[in-house]
Amino acid sequence: MTAAPELQSVLTCPECGHIKPEVMPTDACQFFYECERCKTVLRPKAGDCCVFCSYGSVKCPPVQMQRGCPSCSA
Numbered sequence: 001m002t003a004a005p006e007l008q009s010v011l012t013c014p015e016c017g018h019i020k021p022e023v024m025p026t027d028a029c030q031f032f033y034e035c036e037r038c039k040t041v042l043r044p045k046a047g048d049c050c051v052f053c054s055y056g057s058v059k060c061p062p063v064q065m066q067r068g069c070p071s072c073s074a
Contacts, residue, residue, distance in 0.1 A: 009056035
């Protein structure tokens with residue numbers, strides 16, 4: 001039996017360094033995230049399926065479960 005994915009990740013803005021815990025969606029990737037401090041809109045880095053995989057402390061649930069991402073076929 002596979003362990004349940006971790007649903008909380010701490011996002012770190014690459015522009016200003018602001019850190020914020022966020023709950024990740026379980027069924028889709030989050031392609032955009034606006035930093036509440038500097039208002040920079042984060043997008044996934046090349047090769048990543050979502051902002052959590054690029055800037056979070058924990059990869060998104062589909063990647064954690066090694067299923068790939070249903071919304072972007074990553």
